[in-house]
Amino acid sequence: MRLLSVMFLAALVFFPRAAWAGDKPPLDGQVPPNLKTAAFGLG
């Protein structure tokens, strides 16, 4: 994430909190309830 600080301003410009939320994508509605969790650090 070293380069991400460079993206911070862009994120502020492009990701203001939306005043409203629209329809969620179909893929978001297909998530089963019992997901398993995995976690990794990639060096």
Next chain:
Amino acid sequence: MRTRSGYAGGTTANPEYENLGDHTETVLVEYDPKKITYGELLEVFWTSHNPASPSMSVQYRSVIFTSDEEQRKAAERSAAKLRADTGGRIYTAVEPLGRFYNAEDYHQKYYVRRDYVLMRDYNAMYATGEEFAASPSAAKANGIIAGLASREEAEKFLPLLGLSKEAGERLLARAR
């Protein structure tokens, strides 16, 4: 599948990017074992970085954080096999996953954030950064626009992502 960037493995409460303490930058994956196995996730892990390279710092180290005994055994077996296959040292640690802290919003879905058309669409779908970060659609779009999907895979998932035609065309242009 859901993905998040964050911090784990340390004792510092409420870590932030500029104040990580003893945590490690971590990717959290929530997956459906009927669609992808833990072994397949481990294969992606091994091929996504160089585990034979010593860690430069606690912040950036090779580590598998396991959620249960089954994962721990699978991770240890997988590391041992890699060690035997390569004949070299593997610096990857295997540790139990304690508390995972989400990274700041601006770290989530890095490649999608760089595309203003995609972000225009996702801003209209989600009211908060947390909803966006947890979105399976955004996770899939992030992989596609990073150039990791074939055109066939991208076309298969596109109708499920809820994106505009313009955003969809931008994703397809990045498919392999």
